Amino acid sequence: MxxxxxxxxxHSYIQQGTPSFKKANLALFAxxxxxxxxxxxTQPIMPLFTKEYxxxxxxxxxxxxxxxxxxxxxxxxxxxxxxAWGRKNIMSFCVIITSLLTVAIAFSPTxxxxxxxxxxxxxxxxxxxxIAMAYLGEEIEGNSVGVAMGLYxxxxxxxxxxxxxxxxxxSDLFSWQTGMVFLGAVSLLAGLYFxxxxxxxxxxxxxxxxxxxxxxSLVSHVKNPVLVSLFLIAFFLMGSFxxxxxxxxxxxxxxxxxxxxxxxxxLFLVYLVGTFSSAWFGKLxxxxxRSRFIIWGTLLMMAGVALTVPVHLVFxxxxxxxxxxxxxxAHSVASGSVSSRATHDIAQAxxxxxxxxxxxxxxxxxxxxxxxxxxGWIGVVSFTAVFLIISMILAIKVRTEKPS
Numbered sequence: 001m002x003x004x005x006x007x008x009x010x011h012s013y014i015q016q017g018t019p020s021f022k023k024a025n026l027a028l029f030a031x032x033x034x035x036x037x038x039x040x041x042t043q044p045i046m047p048l049f050t051k052e053y054x055x056x057x058x059x060x061x062x063x064x065x066x067x068x069x070x071x072x073x074x075x076x077x078x079x080x081x082x083x084a085w086g087r088k089n090i091m092s093f094c095v096i097i098t099s100l101l102t103v104a105i106a107f108s109p110t111x112x113x114x115x116x117x118x119x120x121x122x123x124x125x126x127x128x129x130x131i132a133m134a135y136l137g138e139e140i141e142g143n144s145v146g147v148a149m150g151l152y153x154x155x156x157x158x159x160x161x162x163x164x165x166x167x168x169x170x171s172d173l174f175s176w177q178t179g180m181v182f183l184g185a186v187s188l189l190a191g192l193y194f195x196x197x198x199x200x201x202x203x204x205x206x207x208x209x210x211x212x213x214x215x216x217s218l219v220s221h222v223k224n225p226v227l228v229s230l231f232l233i234a235f236f237l238m239g240s241f242x243x244x245x246x247x248x249x250x251x252x253x254x255x256x257x258x259x260x261x262x263x264x265x266x267l268f269l270v271y272l273v274g275t276f277s278s279a280w281f282g283k284l285x286x287x288x289x290r291s292r293f294i295i296w297g298t299l300l301m302m303a304g305v306a307l308t309v310p311v312h313l314v315f316x317x318x319x320x321x322x323x324x325x326x327x328x329x330a331h332s333v334a335s336g337s338v339s340s341r342a343t344h345d346i347a348q349a350x351x352x353x354x355x356x357x358x359x360x361x362x363x364x365x366x367x368x369x370x371x372x373x374x375x376g377w378i379g380v381v382s383f384t385a386v387f388l389i390i391s392m393i394l395a396i397k398v399r400t401e402k403p404s
Contacts, residue, residue: 012202013141020199024139025151027198028132030190032155034095035128037163038102038121039067041183043245044168044265045176047253053111058369061246065366066115067122068242072358074126075351087135087201094127095191102184106177133335133350139201146336150282153332154275161271168265221349229398233294233334233391234357239364240301240387241327244308246365247372247380248320257313270321274328281329282336291337291399297330298392305384308377330395331357337398360387 014020042049042063049060078090101121108114132152140148163183170179221227245268252259252267259267277297285293304323308316338353364387371379 014139014199021140021148023197024199025148027194028136028152029155029158030194030197031091031095031128031132032152033159033162034098034187034190034194035125036156036159037166037183038098038159038187039071039125039163040064040160041102041163041167041180042067042118044164044249044261044268045171045179046246047249048171048176048261049111055111056369057247057250057372058366061366061369062115063118064242064246065362067118067125068358068361068365070119070122071125072355072362074123075129075354075358078127078131078351087131087138088198090127091131091135091198092191092195094124095194096188097124098128099184099187099191102187103181106180106184129350129354131350133338133354135201137350139199146282146285147279149336150279150332153278153282153328153335157271157274157278157328161268164268164271165265168261168263168268171265172260172262221352226398227338227349227352229394230334230338231353231356233394233398234331234353235360236364236387236391236394237298237301237327237330237334237360238357239360239368240305240384240391241323242361242365243368243380243384243387244305244320244323247368247377250372251377251380252313252316256311267317267320270317270324273321273325277325277329278332282332285333285336291395293333294330294337294395294398295392297326297328297333298388298395300326301330302326302385302388302392305381305388309381330391 014024046057046060046063049055049063050057053060078094081090098121101117101124105114105117105121108117133149136145136148136152166183166186167176167179170176170182248267249264251257252264253261281293281297301323304319304321304326307319307322309319310316335350335353338349364383368380368383371383375382
């Protein structure tokens with residue numbers, strides 16, 4: 001009798017190869033697309049902001065850094081609220097609000113107004129990523145989590161790519177405002193699909209919204225040395241990644257390259273390698289162990305950064321491809337490791353991981369601007385290399401730590 005009950009319980013989880021697995025992954029892919037297409041929509045057009053609004057590259061980078069900053073704090077709130085209010089309801093609300101805000105940003109009269117709008121939008125973004133990761137951890141059958149997490153992360157890459165390409169191309173053909181309106185409309189359609197397609201939670205157990213209890217559970221996560229190492233890895237990997245891509249556009253818009261916004265936007269096609277590496281690394285990690293693939297991903301990032309130093313454009317593109325491949329592979333494995341290493345309140349643990357991840361984006365992305373302004377591309381590469389060395393040390397520590 002007990003064996004039969006266990007079998008029924010096991011089959012209530014979403015398993016790879018079933019229609020529910022495909023439906024859930026497509027829905028979360030759409031949510032990831034909405035989040036990251038809109039989040040990174042300003043990155044390729046930062047050089048336009050410096051000219052149109054007469055601001056410095058560091059100030060222009062705030063259109064992304066302030067967004068990820070508000071997103072990081074919002075993650076802590078939404079991750080906790082979802083433990084009481086449920087996963088799908090919050091995600092559904094946020095995908096719609098995010099899409100509408102993108103359209104509204106197109107009509108910003110000043111750069112200051114644009115920044116304020118992006119801060120509000122960043123907070124709305126927060127209701128999607130950590131909850132999506134928790135949903136996967138709760139609803140997907142254990143042996144399929146790595147693949148599902150990899151597919152979700154691949155939605156991040158496609159969304160990030162699409163947002164950059166749309167904005168770069170539209171800015172050259174029409175205006176960045178037109179690009180924002182178009183992106184917002186596409187995102188709204190994807191959001192409606194998400195609401196229709198995502199299966200309801202079957203293993204979520206709501207908890208009373210007790211702030212003292214929630215704070216206590218957050219503190220217990222921070223006391224877990226393996227989780228803390230994973231959070232710090234997220235900070236330094238994302239800080240290095242955003243720094244490279246924030247100032248790549250400035251570098252390629254200057255002599256000797258003089259590339260247009262359209263071409264710079266299309267160079268983000270390298271994100272497609274992240275679509276492959278995130279799913280591939282996730283599958284290998286399920287089979288051979290997670291920590292070693294965080295190390296391998298970081299090593300690939302180091303090799304990629306080194307290849308961007310030569311002046312020839314071919315070396316820079318090859319370096320960016322390898323760098324991107326390594327980043328998304330390492331990130332997909334690290335994020336999946338949080339779900340497996342957390343002993344309770346998975347959404348909160350995921351929120352802390354993503355809090356560190358986006359804090360890395362905010363701090364690293366803007367701090368990198370100081371190195372760009374003072375030392376040029378060599379300064380950006382050196383700053384990134386330090387972050388990657390720290391990530392490698394932390395990844396080795398995770399490998400040697402036993403699960404708590």
